Amino acid sequence: MSKKPVTTRSGRFLKLAGMTASVAGQFAGQRARRVLGRESDEERSRQYARMADEIVDTLGELKGAVMKVGQVASQTQDFLPKEFSDALQRLQKEAPPMPFEVIRQQVEAELGAPLDELFEEIREEPYAAASIGQVHRARMKDGTEVIVKVQYPGVDESCDSDLKQLRMALRFGGLLRMPKESADRLFEEIRIRLKEELDYENEASNLRRFRDYHQRHPWVIIPRVIDSHSTRHVLTLELAEGDHLRQVTPERYSQETINLLGERLFVTMADELFDFQCIHGDPHAGNFAFRPDGTLILYDFGCVKSLRPSVVAHYRQALIAALDENYEALDRHLIDLGARVAEKPAITPDYYAMWRNMLIEPFDGDEPYDFGRSDLHQQIAAHTHTVFRYLDRLQPAVDSMFIDRMVAGHYWILKQLGVQAAFRRHLESYLRDEPATAST
Structure with missing residues (x-):
C-alpha cells in the first residue's frame, strides 16, 4: 500500500527532523568506532551507503525542494562521498x-472553478511526474491540446525549512565536505533558484523570453503559455510533442539526423x-524532445540562470587559457569565477594539465568525436579523488555552477543520442565572440 503524501509544512518538518536525528546518530556511532580503531574502510563505506539511502528515500518521498536539491547535489560529486553521490542518482529518475x-x-x-468547467477533458494518468510537480494532458474547451503542470501542495511554503533541515542532515552526517562560507553561498544560490522554480508565473515569463530569443533558431520549439489557465502554482502550455531520447532509434533517425540534432x-x-x-539550467533528458526532421523541443523553464556579463567573460577567458595550456592565466580566471580561493597558493600546472587534457577530448581536432562511445564521465569519476588534495584552495563556483550543470547535462544527452560530431570549430568561434550557425 502506497504511503499517504506529506503535504503539510509541519509534516514535512517532522519527517526531515527525524531523518536528521537518525543520520546524526549513525555518524556519531561511526566516529566513535573510528576513534577506537574499530572501523575498516569497508565498514565506513557501508555506513555511508546506509545514511545516503535513508536521506535519498526521504527526499524522494517528500519531493519538493529537498528532492530538487538532491538532484543538483548528485551533479556536484567533488564535495560528497561517493556512496552518497551514487545514491542521489536515484533522484534523477522520474x-x-x-x-x-x-x-x-x-x-x-488555483483556477477557481471545477475541472469540468475549466477543461473539456483532463487525463487522470500523469503525463510526467517530477520533484516539485506533475503534468497532466488536457484539452481546452476550444479544442486546443495542452499540458497542465501542477505544483504539489505545501512545497512552496516549506522550501526554506526543507533546505535548512537538509543542510543540517548533511552537516551532522559528516557528508558536507566544504567550508561553511562556501556552503552558505552554495545553499543560498540553490534557494534563490528554487524560489524562482516554485513560481510558475516566473516560469511563464521565462518561456516567453526564451521563445522570443529562439526565434532565430527555426528548428527550436518552446511551448506557448495559456495565460487564462496559469497561476503561481498551475501552468498550462500548448502541447508540443516529440520523441523522448529513448525513442530516437536507428529505425527512425539516421546517423546524419542524429549528428544534426547534436x-x-x-x-x-x-x-x-x-x-x-x-x-x-535543468538540461536532463526529460526536458528535451526530438523530431526526425531535426527539430528540438525544449521544456521546463523553471530553472533559468541569468548570467552577469563579467561571469561569461571570465568563463570564456578560462576556456581560452585551458585550450592554450596557459595554466597561470587559468588559475587567475578561476579565482575571478570564484572557483579558486584567492588567498591560497596557486595550484600546480600538472593538476590543471591533467583535467585539461581529459576534458578537451571532444574538441581535440577536426575529426568527429563519437559521444556514444565516450568514457569521459568514467575518466572524470576516476580522478575526482584528486580534488581533495586542493580542497583548501577550491570551492564551489556559485556564479558558474549552473553553467557546469548545463554542460554536463548536454554531454549526457549527446552521449545517449550517439552523436558523432566535431565541435572544435564551433567552440573556437564562440571564444572569438563570433557565434556559430547550425545547419538548417
Whole structure:
C-alpha cells in the first residue's frame, strides 16, 4: 500500500527532523568506532551507503525542494562521498506520481472553478511526474491540446525549512565536505533558484523570453503559455510533442539526423551562454524532445540562470587559457569565477594539465568525436579523488555552477543520442565572440 503524501509544512518538518536525528546518530556511532580503531574502510563505506539511502528515500518521498536539491547535489560529486553521490542518482529518475485527487484540489483552488468547467477533458494518468510537480494532458474547451503542470501542495511554503533541515542532515552526517562560507553561498544560490522554480508565473515569463530569443533558431520549439489557465502554482502550455531520447532509434533517425540534432543542441547551448547570457539550467533528458526532421523541443523553464556579463567573460577567458595550456592565466580566471580561493597558493600546472587534457577530448581536432562511445564521465569519476588534495584552495563556483550543470547535462544527452560530431570549430568561434550557425 502506497504511503499517504506529506503535504503539510509541519509534516514535512517532522519527517526531515527525524531523518536528521537518525543520520546524526549513525555518524556519531561511526566516529566513535573510528576513534577506537574499530572501523575498516569497508565498514565506513557501508555506513555511508546506509545514511545516503535513508536521506535519498526521504527526499524522494517528500519531493519538493529537498528532492530538487538532491538532484543538483548528485551533479556536484567533488564535495560528497561517493556512496552518497551514487545514491542521489536515484533522484534523477522520474518521481512516483501524486494521487489525482490531490491534483484536482490544487487546480480547482488555483483556477477557481471545477475541472469540468475549466477543461473539456483532463487525463487522470500523469503525463510526467517530477520533484516539485506533475503534468497532466488536457484539452481546452476550444479544442486546443495542452499540458497542465501542477505544483504539489505545501512545497512552496516549506522550501526554506526543507533546505535548512537538509543542510543540517548533511552537516551532522559528516557528508558536507566544504567550508561553511562556501556552503552558505552554495545553499543560498540553490534557494534563490528554487524560489524562482516554485513560481510558475516566473516560469511563464521565462518561456516567453526564451521563445522570443529562439526565434532565430527555426528548428527550436518552446511551448506557448495559456495565460487564462496559469497561476503561481498551475501552468498550462500548448502541447508540443516529440520523441523522448529513448525513442530516437536507428529505425527512425539516421546517423546524419542524429549528428544534426547534436550540432543544434551545441549551438542552442552556446548561444544561450555566450550571446543571450541566460541559460536553461535543468538540461536532463526529460526536458528535451526530438523530431526526425531535426527539430528540438525544449521544456521546463523553471530553472533559468541569468548570467552577469563579467561571469561569461571570465568563463570564456578560462576556456581560452585551458585550450592554450596557459595554466597561470587559468588559475587567475578561476579565482575571478570564484572557483579558486584567492588567498591560497596557486595550484600546480600538472593538476590543471591533467583535467585539461581529459576534458578537451571532444574538441581535440577536426575529426568527429563519437559521444556514444565516450568514457569521459568514467575518466572524470576516476580522478575526482584528486580534488581533495586542493580542497583548501577550491570551492564551489556559485556564479558558474549552473553553467557546469548545463554542460554536463548536454554531454549526457549527446552521449545517449550517439552523436558523432566535431565541435572544435564551433567552440573556437564562440571564444572569438563570433557565434556559430547550425545547419538548417
